[in-house]
Amino acid sequence: MTSVYTGYNNPYSAGSAYSRAVATQPSLANVLATIDDSSTAGGGSATNLTLSDAARAQLANTASQPDFATVTTAARAALDKLYAAAKATGPLDADGKLTIDLTTLDRRALFAVATNNGGKFTPDEQSVAAAALDSRFNAALAPAAQTSKLTGDYGAIYKAALDYLDAASPEEKATTIWAAQRNAVAKGVQATQTDPSKPPSGISNDPVAAYLTQYPGGSPTATQDFSSVAKTVRATLDAQAKAAAALGRELVFDPGRKTGQLADLSSIDNRSLSAIALNKDQLFSSQESFAAKKELDSRGRASILTALKQSQKSGDPTQLSLGILNAYSAMSSEERQATHWTTSLRDTAVQNYKSTHTLLSMLKGG
Structure with missing residues (x-):
């Protein structure tokens, strides 16, 4: 059937x-x-x-x-x-x-x-x-x-x-x-x-x-329980460790290490990385949490840089604020906590957008 x-x-x-x-x-x-x-x-x-x-x-x-x-x-x-x-x-x-x-x-x-x-x-x-x-x-x-x-x-x-x-x-x-x-x-x-x-x-x-x-509220509201996210990504890291061990290597999280196999965090989504970084259920080591935080910070900087490049390329200065706001809006509450993207940062970006938009409108009107 x-x-x-x-x-x-x-x-x-x-x-x-x-x-x-x-x-x-x-x-x-x-x-x-x-x-x-x-x-x-x-x-x-x-x-x-x-x-x-x-x-x-x-x-x-x-x-x-x-x-x-x-x-x-x-x-x-x-x-x-x-x-x-x-x-x-x-x-x-x-x-x-x-x-x-x-x-x-x-x-x-x-x-x-x-x-x-x-x-x-x-x-x-x-x-x-x-x-x-x-x-x-x-x-x-x-x-x-x-x-x-x-x-x-x-x-x-x-x-x-x-x-x-x-x-x-x-x-x-x-x-x-x-x-x-x-x-x-x-x-x-x-x-x-x-x-x-x-x-x-x-x-x-x-x-x-x-x-x-x-979605009159702006987005779908259903999200996976954060503890379940943590357990799933714990299994992901364990699988990487098992694969490394099969090759006689230790899974490591410090790119400066001379030995071992560096963990691949590139394919792990941001919410899962925030579960590692925040470590609310105590499932991760301090090295794992630190590496996840660094990866999240790197992605955050990349999103801001992309918004800046878009603003420069388009000649529209509002695109920087919009890019930052889009990145903020795409985050779960846990991701914002892990990366320290606060409501104050959001409000500043909103105000910058509105101020710049108003100035541009005045210039066009003139």
């Missing part, structure tokens, strides 16, 4: 839409032609679809990517491996709960599963893959949605949606749902440039409006 996963409602890339999508591998020229043709959808230059730098970089990199058939085959193998590890026969158990974690599959692989490319995937697999894609869209919008609430400028969330859509694979961009939503978000960006104080209304196929309706 086929179960139906109902853990998502966001219209973006909904399962039914994905199931109807055409998931063929277009050439780069066809993708560009499709984008150029869609720039006139809706009429006039107001909806011209100008590619962001991220989108151009993604398209330029397409030639080095594996073809979609290869991605599909790899996705099928990855699912089978996850089932074997979980001792499961499908993605849902008898109660309709997930049996596997799809975070190891990238967006393109999830799209292959959601669209049943090559007929290799079951209805349950298609459904949970579409749900995972929805969750990633929500995760991309959540920080910007919180920032919009703080600043009163809804341009931030529309820009986040634009960046997310532009980062889609060529296969996803070849679908009508992507073109319709990209067109809608472009209209939303223009509308917020005219009046950033409220979200645009009346735009067909607008995934941002759907998100804000579904």
Whole structure:
């Protein structure tokens, strides 16, 4: 009997839409032609679809990517491996709960599963893959949605949606749902440039409006219990230690050590790193906590540097404050505690944004 996963409602890339999508591998020229043709959808230059730098970089990199058939085959193998590890026969158990974690599959692989490319995937697999894609869209919008609430400028969330859509694979961009939503978000960006104080209304196929309706508080609220996060990341570190021991090495956390195998913290998410750094359940050594804190601090500095570069590149000084606020909004309360990103820092960034925005508006008006 086929179960139906109902853990998502966001219209973006909904399962039914994905199931109807055409998931063929277009050439780069066809993708560009499709984008150029869609720039006139809706009429006039107001909806011209100008590619962001991220989108151009993604398209330029397409030639080095594996073809979609290869991605599909790899996705099928990855699912089978996850089932074997979980001792499961499908993605849902008898109660309709997930049996596997799809975070190891990238967006393109999830799209292959959601669209049943090559007929290799079951209805349950298609459904949970579409749900995972929805969750990633929500995760991309959540920080910007919180920032919009703080600043009163809804341009931030529309820009986040634009960046997310532009980062889609060529296969996803070849679908009508992507073109319709990209067109809608472009209209939303223009509308917020005219009046950033409220979200645009009346735009067909607008995934941002759907998100804000579904999450009026700004973001999904469900998070994993922090003690469970700590236990999971403890197991991750233990697995690294076991692998190092199998090679006759000690797992170490100080990059200055001359011997041993340095722990890899790069693939551990920020909330898990904060669990190590805060060590509330006393599951980690002082060396592990110190290393996690250093990694979190490094990522925090990187996010500020990225915001600074964006501000310099765009010539818009408000982008620095917005970048800091987006980083703050993306953090859980534990991450903020671990990195000392306080409400005072947040309020200063909000005030800097508003002051700079007011000055820029005065200059434009003059």
